[in-house]
Amino acid sequence: MELKIILDFDGVLFNTAFEAYSVCNRTAEGLDGFRQDVDFEEFLAFRAYVTDAWQYRRLYDSSVFDRQFDRLPEIEPDAGDWAFAERFFEHRNDMMKDPEWPKVMSPYDFFFLLKPLLAEHPEYFHVLSTRDTKSISRTMSFYGAGEIPICGQEDIRRAGSKIDVARSLGWLDDPRHLVVYVDDMNHHLEPFEGKVHLPLHADWGYDASGEKSLSQHQVMAIIQSMLKLQANGSAKVQ
Numbered sequence: 001m002e003l004k005i006i007l008d009f010d011g012v013l014f015n016t017a018f019e020a021y022s023v024c025n026r027t028a029e030g031l032d033g034f035r036q037d038v039d040f041e042e043f044l045a046f047r048a049y050v051t052d053a054w055q056y057r058r059l060y061d062s063s064v065f066d067r068q069f070d071r072l073p074e075i076e077p078d079a080g081d082w083a084f085a086e087r088f089f090e091h092r093n094d095m096m097k098d099p100e101w102p103k104v105m106s107p108y109d110f111f112f113l114l115k116p117l118l119a120e121h122p123e124y125f126h127v128l129s130t131r132d133t134k135s136i137s138r139t140m141s142f143y144g145a146g147e148i149p150i151c152g153q154e155d156i157r158r159a160g161s162k163i164d165v166a167r168s169l170g171w172l173d174d175p176r177h178l179v180v181y182v183d184d185m186n187h188h189l190e191p192f193e194g195k196v197h198l199p200l201h202a203d204w205g206y207d208a209s210g211e212k213s214l215s216q217h218q219v220m221a222i223i224q225s226m227l228k229l230q231a232n233g234s235a236k237v238q
Helices: 017-028 040-047 053-060 069-074 079-095 109-120 133-142 153-159 162-168 186-192 216-231
Strands: 002-007 125-128 177-183 198-201
Touching: 002 216, 017 040, 017 053, 017 079, 040 053, 040 069, 053 079, 109 216, 125 162, 133 153, 153 162, 162 177, 162 186, 177 186, 177 216, 186 198, 198 216
Parallel strands: 002 125, 002 177, 177 198
Antiparallel strands: none
């Protein structure tokens, strides 16, 4: 049985909130009707529901702003949203020209704990994130973990959601796969309940933790155990 360890990026491997906040503020700067006073606390509350960059317009554009952030997943994008997303990525790409740009992203201790395993067993790991693939790849390479396959925002747009990406890759339906999925956002993790063998909620990210949430060291211990089982050829579905 082949082990698949799927990792969220934002909130599991890296704290990227300030980077996204910086890009959004630069994107909205000087645009008529766009809020220039969004503070970081409000941004974080909104970001918990974001799955695509176009959605940030719904926080900054006064004409479509809705304080009921939990309604965000129900909104279908329009031309104004896509225009904001295009501008967002133009600004991010411009910021990424700075060779030191990845330093805006803060690695969690979990990343440093995991890094030796990423180098030793890259074939078992996969990043699944709502962030664009280019910025993930740039950040992972900068911090010395550039060999891991990545599914990013582009893949989610094509498939529809994180779990749809996982399904399209055969991770959910192939009995040969033993899947561990780590995410800090409960609403991203919930669709995987009952669909993968070990859906693990990270308590160190952006979402609220609960009684089933696991610490960085607890998740590491599980991953190490799974890798040992795989190495021994004895990974089994429980």
